[in-house]
Amino acid sequence: MRVLATYNIKGGVGKTSTAVNLAYLSARDGSRTLLWDLDPQGAASFIFRIKPRVKGGGKGLVRRTSSLEDAIKGTDFDDLDLLPADFSYRNLDLLLDAQRKPVRRLRQLLRPLAEDYDTVILDCPPGISLVSESVMYAADTLLIPLIPARLSLRTFDQLTDFVKALDDRPPSLAAFFSMVDRRKRLHRDVVTALTAERDDLLRTAIPNATAIEQMAEQRAPVGVFAPRSVAAACYEALWAELQT
Amino acid sequence: MPDATAYFVADDADTVGLASALDALAQRFSVEQSVARSLLRTWLDTDDWLLHKAGMVLEQRESTTDGLRLILRRAEGREHTQPVEVITWPARIDALPPGPVRAQIEGVVGIRALLPVASLRALRRDVRVMNEDRKTVVRMAIESSPKSGATQLPDHLTVSAVRGYQAQADRVTARLATVTGIFAVATSPYEQALQANGRVFGDDVPTPVEMSASMPARNAVTAVIHSFLSTVERTLGGVISDIDTEFLHDFRVAIRRSRSTLKLSGDVLASGPAEQLSPDLKWLGDLTSPTRDLDVYILGLPDMADGLQSAAPADLDPFRDYLLSRRRTEFRLLVRALRSARFRRALDHWRALGLETEPSNPGKLTSAGELAADRLSRAHRRVTKRGSAIGADSAPEELHDLRKRCKELRYLLEIFRPLHDPATHRAVLRDLKALQEVLGEFQDSEVQGLAVREFALTMLSTGSAPARTVLAMGELAAQLSAHQRHARTAFAGSFAVFNSADSKRRFREVTRGSSG
Structure with missing residues (x-):
């Protein structure tokens, strides 16, 4: 079972859009996929038309008084399931903190799913917290959407240093530009310059596209309602790049 | 989902x-x-x-x-x-x-x-x-x-x-x-x-033979042999089409069990048809051996190749090709025989067994229960006697012979299973299986080791074995010798369990159950 997680300290950078579209593509390719919507705002759950509610809430899952398997819902797509968000996830930090070895808890919770899923994608809330640290311990790869700006790169470098210092197997980092507005010269310049300059960035950039904004209206991944759009092609390219 | x-x-x-x-x-x-x-x-x-x-x-x-x-x-x-x-x-x-x-x-x-x-x-x-x-x-x-x-x-x-x-x-x-x-x-x-489509789950298993301790011994033995015949008839198509190796395995096991049943309990049947069928079964056993033996080598080759220490698994590829080629030849001969008039006649003899009007051989063992108790006790005695005689210096042939006697005992236990208490039967079978595994490993390692040597010589003489393959085959032969030595060492312990007072007590319970 391969665990991917979308993460960035900042909000509104395209984490959920990435998680939703990559989960859809993973399942479409025949990989049994679970998307866990860890963000209490529940945007990924909303897109898949699943109520952001988990019986027993985050407390039940973390303390294992309710089963992770029972909370999973099937989406409308073959091979793609979702573990919905719950508003109680806003307190996930505190719940994890009450456990022994809190940063390893998420990985322990995921372990029994290995038989049922080939791919798990964690959609993380923004911020740096015990939840994000747990995600880093649980994930094999962190997917990091970056807004095209020098400051984003600085944050990414800080994250790289932080991940390297983890005392257990650190996840690999897959950073890519997101919400790229080709009409803005600054975006064009930053993407061109930094992609050439650095070898730790993926080649694919996700545009700031209407199709992506429409996901919340259509309540579906881009590939479903706009399969020929540039955005759909970019997610395909990102997914392909992650397989190499 | x-x-x-x-x-x-x-x-x-x-x-x-x-x-x-x-x-x-x-x-x-x-x-x-x-x-x-x-x-x-x-x-x-x-x-x-x-x-x-x-x-x-x-x-x-x-x-x-x-x-x-x-x-x-x-x-x-x-x-x-x-x-x-x-x-x-x-x-x-x-x-x-x-x-x-x-x-x-x-x-x-x-x-x-x-x-x-x-x-x-x-x-x-x-x-x-x-x-x-x-x-x-x-x-x-x-x-x-x-x-x-x-x-x-x-x-x-x-x-x-x-x-x-x-x-x-x-x-x-x-x-x-x-x-x-x-x-x-x-x-x-x-x-x-x-x-x-006329199928039901589990239709690969023949309908269990209905047997009671009081039924005539002749009817019980006839029903058992006919149930083996039904397996032969059911698997025949799969053997000829070579769907997978297990059709031939099941086909062969049914023949071997019939042969054993006839040998150990056939005296309760009328002598004419049984005497006719006996050589047919031997012929069928011999006929199926070469292909099945080659199947065993081919199926076991990946595991053996994994165990190679100095040679690379790929060194055995020419050996594998050789085995596959030999199998194709043997399989053609097998199919030809299974389409022959002789095979059809053998099936006719098999089908006719027990349907004759000729009276059974006279004897004291008239019920299935009596027959089971008598034959199981005799077979068990043979195993304990021959097993006890085996020491550190005994020739391999003595262990091979003991293996055959164990197989006979196992077949009898399986044939007369309906007469036994299920829990005791399982316990007796467990003791016997453990002994059979050791004896099986001993003999299979020896036979396969000899075969690997023979194959190597043949391949060398036909120029189909590069040096690296012969070296790898040498390593295989050494691996098999080590298995054989291991089994030889384990024999004494397994036999001691089989020959223990507890195991014998369980066996007596089973035979008492047989006689009703």
Whole structure:
């Protein structure tokens, strides 16, 4: 079972859009996929038309008084399931903190799913917290959407240093530009310059596209309602790049 | 991914049953249906139903819209789908392309081939039942078979909950239960198609022989030998078509067991037909040996290659090619013999056994119970006597002979199993099996070691063995010698358990049970 997680300290950078579209593509390719919507705002759950509610809430899952398997819902797509968000996830930090070895808890919770899923994608809330640290311990790869700006790169470098210092197997980092507005010269310049300059960035950039904004209206991944759009092609390219 | 499933079929007399079911649902739920598409559904399993035993259902679905797909449904309701190119069935697992379905089943089916067990042509409409967010919560499939199709099933409807929405599926099922013109059934379309194709799960196992301690010994022995004949007849097609190696294995085991039964208990039958059949069985045993032996080498080669220390597994490729070529030759001879008049005559002799009017041989053992007690005791004595005589310096032949006697005892125990208390029978069999495993390892290692040497010499003389292959084969022979030494060391311990007071007590209980 391969665990991917979308993460960035900042909000509104395209984490959920990435998680939703990559989960859809993973399942479409025949990989049994679970998307866990860890963000209490529940945007990924909303897109898949699943109520952001988990019986027993985050407390039940973390303390294992309710089963992770029972909370999973099937989406409308073959091979793609979702573990919905719950508003109680806003307190996930505190719940994890009450456990022994809190940063390893998420990985322990995921372990029994290995038989049922080939791919798990964690959609993380923004911020740096015990939840994000747990995600880093649980994930094999962190997917990091970056807004095209020098400051984003600085944050990414800080994250790289932080991940390297983890005392257990650190996840690999897959950073890519997101919400790229080709009409803005600054975006064009930053993407061109930094992609050439650095070898730790993926080649694919996700545009700031209407199709992506429409996901919340259509309540579906881009590939479903706009399969020929540039955005759909970019997610395909990102997914392909992650397989190499 | 579906959860629990419910099934409905349309009443034959009601041609609008399923349409009215949809109308009824549409009054309470948001329902959307696809256009109808034509499907060919073919269900697959191994000859011994390994997928069914593992709670799996494998289907090849060919449709005008989705092409060809393999769909695997696991016991807990999870489904895996894999698009495939045309596969010619029966097929072994390596004919399936890598993917989620193959990954799930390869450990289950192992060396067995997948065969079509039922098929159904259908016109299908998929129906989605949605909640207020237009999220699919229940999936339904409505299928009707064309009236000209080979397999005729009534129009049927399958209701599957999307994972996590069982309550909604229950509500849909409850609503459907009130619709006139359709009724709930417990069997899936797969089970219905199987039934329509004249198959039932577990039909690879012959009907158990009905035996009681008081029944005439002659009838019991006849029924046992006829049950082995039914296995031979059932597996014959699979052997000739070479579907997988286990058809020949089962075919051979049935012959060997018949031969043993005839040898150990055939004296209660009329002598004429039994004497006729005996050489036939020996001929069949000898006939099937070369191919089966080669199968054993070929199947065991990957494991042996993994155990090589200095040679690389690929060094054995020419050896494998040689074995495969030898097998093709031996298999051709086997098939020719199985299509011969001699084989047909042997089957006639087998079928005629026990049906003759000639009286049985006179003797004291008139009931199955008496016969079982007598023959089991004798066979057990032979094993304990010969086993006790084996010491550190005994020749390998003595262990080989003991192995044969153990096999005879095992066959007798299996034949007369219906007369025994199941728990005691299992315990006795466990003691014997442990001893047989050690003896098997000892003899198989020796025979295979000798064969590897002989193969190496033949390959050298025909110039088909490069030096690296001969060296690797030398390593194999050394591996087999080590196995044999290991088994020789383990023998004393296994025999001591078999010969212990506890084991003997259990055996006495079994024989007492036999005599009723």
